[in-house]
Amino acid sequence: MKYAKTSQGSDVIKSRTVALSPKLRTLLLLCDGHRSDAEVLGTTHGMGATPADLHELLTLGLIEPVGGMRPPPAPAKLAAQSAPEALSFAPTIPNDTAQRYQVAYRLATQLTSELGLRGVRLQLAVEAAMTLQDLQQLEPRLHEALLATHGPAKGADKARELGRALHGQG
Numbered sequence: 001m002k003y004a005k006t007s008q009g010s011d012v013i014k015s016r017t018v019a020l021s022p023k024l025r026t027l028l029l030l031c032d033g034h035r036s037d038a039e040v041l042g043t044t045h046g047m048g049a050t051p052a053d054l055h056e057l058l059t060l061g062l063i064e065p066v067g068g069m070r071p072p073p074a075p076a077k078l079a080a081q082s083a084p085e086a087l088s089f090a091p092t093i094p095n096d097t098a099q100r101y102q103v104a105y106r107l108a109t110q111l112t113s114e115l116g117l118r119g120v121r122l123q124l125a126v127e128a129a130m131t132l133q134d135l136q137q138l139e140p141r142l143h144e145a146l147l148a149t150h151g152p153a154k155g156a157d158k159a160r161e162l163g164r165a166l167h168g169q170g
Helices: 007-015 022-030 037-043 051-059 083-087 097-113 116-128 132-150 152-167
Strands: 002-005 032-036 063-065
Touching (some): 002 037, 002 051, 007 022, 022 037, 022 051, 032 037, 037 051, 051 063, 097 116, 097 132, 097 152, 116 132
Antiparallel strands (some): 002 032, 002 063
């Protein structure tokens, strides 16, 4: 099966309005309507991409099957999860490292998107961060950029929120 980006998917790539993990963003970029799902998953196998990840993009309305084909049924885990839940921040920071990474990554992506041109390199560094430890190493740079952009009060609040996500302090 081949998938192509929807107009919403193209907008997400351009504007970063939806915080996607590096794996999902790469999958979305590769869904061009020419590559089969096997090719896309083969290319991203090293990142741990699975058919469930493709289905998540499909559920979010970011990709669609090419040629009117019907997509395969949803994996049970994703079928029960709605798109808004997949994109919202958890009210409390999870203890699980992988879940903390996802929450912290989404927040870091959101915060760097607010930095304008000042945050372009930092945004690239956040997108390259593949582990929670990678994100934690970026914390001083993020903190400095947030203070410079938002001022001492608002910047410190945003940096504190990021710190809670990075270090599991709910």
